[in-house]
Amino acid sequence: MIHVNTLQLLSEDTLLSAMEHASAEDFAKLEDVERKGLGTPATRAGMIEKLVRSGFVERKKKQLLPTEKGTELIKVMPDTLKSARLTAEWEERLGAVERGELSPEDFMAGISAMLTELIKGYQDVTVANAALSASGRTVIGICPRCGKNVVEGKKSFFCEGWNATPPCGFALWKNDRFFTGKRKELTRKVAAALLKNGRVAMTGLFSEKKGVLYDATVVMEDTGEKFVRFKLEFDPKTPKKKGN
Structure with a gap:
């Protein structure tokens, strides 16, 4: 007998839970960081609403489904931005700024360097990643x-x-x-x-x-x-x- 594992569709509750525990291992390594996962308890629901209003996600009964627009966005989005690990890394740097281990100028320079690298690497999008x-x-x-x-x-x-x-x-x-x-x-x-x-x-x-x-x-x-x-x-x- 062949067993096929299918992807389980998310409801709003399961997506909120996934956002809360995203990249949990990376956040567990950080000290003195209040924020965990993607967003905060006060902002996560609003993030989902914004995805729906922008046409990237649609509601069907209790389930949240990606639209064609949302699927195409994922195709062209850099892997770095799709990983919750990036949030953990920047939270760690913010903590370093708070502790005086990193200057605000160096923090902003890091963001600028990352954006420059992303733009440079994704200026041309192939047909495969349209x-x-x-x-x-x-x-x-x-x-x-x-x-x-x-x-x-x-x-x-x-x-x-x-x-x-x-x-x-x-x-x-x-x-x-x-x-x-x-x-x-x-x-x-x-x-x-x-x-x-x-x-x-x-x-x-x-x-x-x-x-x-x-x-x-x-x-x-x-x-x-x-x-x-x-x-x-x-x-x-x-x-x-x-x-x-």
Whole structure:
């Protein structure tokens, strides 16, 4: 018999308890520190409410569930900021300031250095760890028509300028016949390459006419019309050398 362990969803009570005991081992090492875990008894409930209001978490009956926006945020957030250990480390430094072992200037310099390092390390976000737009959607590239973000939706990768004045109608449809007819998907990775380079090399394309597979480069041709067009380019064949 195979036993499968599933993740247990959190209620508000279990999340509050988890916040209280987060990184307990790290806090146990600290002396003369009143604060334990994430937040304080007076602020933890407010932190959860802020997550709900910001659209990162939603309530379903008694359970708290991450939204798509919340899931994408976790993907792009540095591991350092996702660990409660960071809170313990800064509490330890605050204690050192209180005891006169660390100057306030050095404390603030440490925060500044950490922020600089985080910004430096996470300026470029890959498609695998996609960035978030202001709407909370996954950003995969820049619109070739208006320069706004192109984000991922359920059925397409579309420009966030769709509701601007004038509106931008740029979109790459996931069910575009050009790709489905070749038994390929217009994935996030493919769409990102098209937006960045205007082309993407693909292998295993299916020929409906000949019933065979082939490799080619898909080139995006956007003329500003309602639908984006695509064409194929093939590498020139190397001529065979004639025998002497």
